Amino acid sequence: MTTRILTSVNNPLIKQIRKLHRSKERHGQNLLLLEGTNLLAAACEANYKLTTICYTRQWQERHQQLWQKLTLQAGQLVLVSPEVLAAIATTVNPDGVVATAPRPTAKTPDIRKIKLGLTLERLQDPGNLGTIIRSAVAVGVDGLWLSRDSVDLDHPKVLRASAGEWFRLPMAVSQDLSALVKECQQQGIQVIATLAQAKQTYWEIDFQRPTLILLGNEGSGLSEELIAIADRQVKIPLSGGVESLNVAIAAALILYEAQRQFSQI
Numbered sequence: 230m231t232t233r234i235l236t237s238v239n240n241p242l243i244k245q246i247r248k249l250h251r252s253k254e255r256h257g258q259n260l261l262l263l264e265g266t267n268l269l270a271a272a273c274e275a276n277y278k279l280t281t282i283c284y285t286r287q288w289q290e291r292h293q294q295l296w297q298k299l300t301l302q303a304g305q306l307v308l309v310s311p312e313v314l315a316a317i318a319t320t321v322n323p324d325g326v327v328a329t330a331p332r333p334t335a336k337t338p339d340i341r342k343i344k345l346g347l348t349l350e351r352l353q354d355p356g357n358l359g360t361i362i363r364s365a366v367a368v369g370v371d372g373l374w375l376s377r378d379s380v381d382l383d384h385p386k387v388l389r390a391s392a393g394e395w396f397r398l399p400m401a402v403s404q405d406l407s408a409l410v411k412e413c414q415q416q417g418i419q420v421i422a423t424l425a426q427a428k429q430t431y432w433e434i435d436f437q438r439p440t441l442i443l444l445g446n447e448g449s450g451l452s453e454e455l456i457a458i459a460d461r462q463v464k465i466p467l468s469g470g471v472e473s474l475n476v477a478i479a480a481a482l483i484l485y486e487a488q489r490q491f492s493q494i
Contacts, residue, residue: 271393288325338372359390422459
């Protein structure tokens with residue numbers, strides 16, 4: 230275990246970490262960027278290997294117990310000045326710790342084991358994706374698929390918004406959502422598309438059957454292709470004058486209706 234003190238933002242290691250703000254670099258270096266105490270605690274709880282931890286002395290003094298745990302699973306510990314920490318963080322007011330970790334190997338959900346799954350098409354906001362992941366874990370979703378033209382699954386804000394639940398959900402980026410949906414149907418999974426103009430409400434769906442829920446882009450919703458191949462289309466009833474809900478809120482409502490039905494089995 231190596232401990233170093235860094236005060237220059239021009240240090241090669243710091244420059245390397247700063248590059249992880251960009252998707253291309255995260256993929257190229259095959260590293261995640263983890264920020265903040267809560268996310269680091271979640272990684273520790275999940276026994277997720279960490280490559281480098283950069284921390285300030287003030288952070289270390291405030292979090293001695295977590296610090297001791299992290300020292301057991303980090304390859305490199307680097308004490309940095311608050312100025313250096315601010316330079317490698319993507320948040321405006323970082324709390325004193327940033328880490329890198331290997332990007333996970335594929336943890337593709339097993340379609341044969343899906344009782345409740347989520348498919349997200351062209352989702353663009355990392356906060357929405359992280360919040361959906363958090364809700365999905367809370368209700369016991371078995372797997373989540375994301376279209377390739379969506380926000381990066383490992384975007385730092387996705388990880389933060391998931392409140393650490395990112396480590397617990399089987400997820401994959403699908404190169405062909407239509408093919409995935411058809412494969413689920415062949416396995417006997419009903420496919421439910423969310424659509425503002427649908428005639429049925431999500432309350433009318435039997436979620437005690439294996440179900441795949443389709444949610445679309447924040448502005449334009451699902452593509453016509455996915456809507457057409459879904460088994461059923463549902464809406465969330467809204468009061469007059471309200472056009473739509475935030476996609477993360479919509480996902481939570483539908484997922485908790487599924488959980489309510491599960492609890493009655």
